[in-house]
Amino acid sequence: MKYRNKTVVASVTGLTLEGMDIMFISFAMSLIVADFHIDLATGGFISSITNIGMLAGGMIFGVLADRFGRVKVFTYTIFLFAIGTALTGLATNIEQVYLFRFIAGVGAGGEYGIGMALVAEAWPKNKQGRASSYVSVGAQFGVIIAAVLSAVLLPLFGWRGLFFVGVIPVIFAFFVRRNLKESPEWLAARKQKPSIQNRGKLLQLVNRPRTAFTTIGLVIMATVQIAGYNGLMIWLPSMLQQSQGLSVSSSALWTISTAVGMIAGMLTFGKFIDKFGLKVSYGIFLIASAAAVFLYAYATGSTAVLIGGAIVGFFSNGMFAGYGALISRYYPVEIRSTATNTIFNFGRAAGGLSPILVGFILQHANMMVAMSYLAGLYGISFLVMLSLGGIKKKEASGIQQKRLAS
Template structure:
């Protein structure tokens, strides 16, 4: 359900600037926390003498925490306020991340990562909803994509911090930097305010219940279809970032530093893709925007098979990142317009975090295909997922009414 937003259409107001700055910073610090685990996982595994299964479950426990936090804080944000909940979720995941500095057993790692997931899981929906309720409809795609770029900046910061800290002080010290987000809470509480749309919805006292996402068969199908799309989005991202660097090391004989250059090029491609997708979404509408990017992502995957040297590898990686991850901010934009104000944050958190939980297992499937198949099979698997998402997207009736606003 669409709602009117602020009157500014060209220049950003001061509250709008603070909304974008705060959500971008929140997403950056959240992704930095997630990438800390990726960079430190080998050290944690060796230090605690973990099996592959035990180490793999750390990410799964984090994703479970994200789903739990997404449900809890989505409902709380829709009931008590987005800004108030936003500051609490940041506080929880910041302290839980820093607590990893004192994790000297597998049980402690699982507990702290679950708590970090609880805090991080609540942030996405709150941040996206704040943007959706602060900007006109023809700017939501651009602004949510701009905020999503913050997550990529967080990945770069994590890579730099890990390279400098782990060899010198060890993996425990890396997680101390999780306290950095606490400083963001001060600025959020000082400069962000609840939107007029939320105040109106709270005054109406409409019930905030998860079952409202499935209230009718049509709405239940819409929610399920959007979960399929976000699952594919997360599955593609995990496959791209977790497996392709090692695949390229074997294919072209790259060193770890060489694959790191590929990852940076891919992240730059992702960030540029987000900027472009946001503009395309606002100008052409979701069906055309997602349709083009999903089809292009399915095709771009096979470009990896054509790489013969480092230059073509960088081009293929950046191109794939552009189309595959450029869509990330768009999901929050369409969910925010498809669901009413009083259940908007819950919808964003539930749909995306279910996608995170299920999509995160793509690494296991890709690992199996790598052990028993070929690179072509891996790319075909991921391409089939994007095509599934395309068909699913086209089957959502309400997306047809989200036509682009006339310019």
């Protein structure tokens, strides 16, 4: 039990630092745009290039973690993430911002999947939903921390001062390396020669038609998850500043309200998974997300904006908590980190293009069209989720194995 808790604490902290860094871009976006004299679409590419880096880092470090160990590679990803974040504050042109955000993305992309694999291998299947939700709320803790730090640091030090906070993960990486042991399940699998031969091979994600179909379906769902999140969190503060006349401080309050809703949604979703299964849980939240996002375009007044933001956050990002458990159900331990990192970070890279599209929509249409686009994405994800097979069988198998073990 002590080891289980350590895996959660390490993964939560890593995702908190990652979520904080991503939201720094959101709060600093208008200042970066003004500083380098770029348009909104060009500014949106900062987030997109970060997600492309996450895809590269996810594949590279996912394979390395399956071959050489979770904890060792996990600390390397955190170091790289910290270096890229701190260097962003030293950028003298937009091209350097792109480069340093790519480096930070490479580290962050590896960190997510490895942390999720550690948790999945430490917790029994009937508790993986809630364990995954505990980890996922780390990103929202990071959002809240970013909102507070932005309100304090931006007026004093400008946007560069935010990214100098990126040196903090170095301390965390040192702590993880000293206090967290390697995954027992990975160590056991390492002793099996057949597993060693197949460990960390990307082709195993598409080596059979059904496996390829499942991988593609999970990539689409992950893409929608990231596209919805980025579209909402990167541009909604700016949307609300224009449509509702909110100040920067009011936008920070909205961000905190939405993040609180997301945390509640994640914790609820994790319990839903353990009680009702993955398909039912995703079905409910995907439909509710599409409705909530579409209706939010009609919100007026500060109270409606705050409450509506919390409701949108509850459903749309509550599902984020389930991807660690979802992907882990389909892939064995020898490629679990590779699968989690590759699938989710491919979704990050593709979904990371959403801020560019939302920025384009806002320049040529209005908030209603942008929110309709986001609502449509959740409808697509719902249809894809229905096409995935094998979840119920795998869940039942996991429950039966637990009963036999006890």
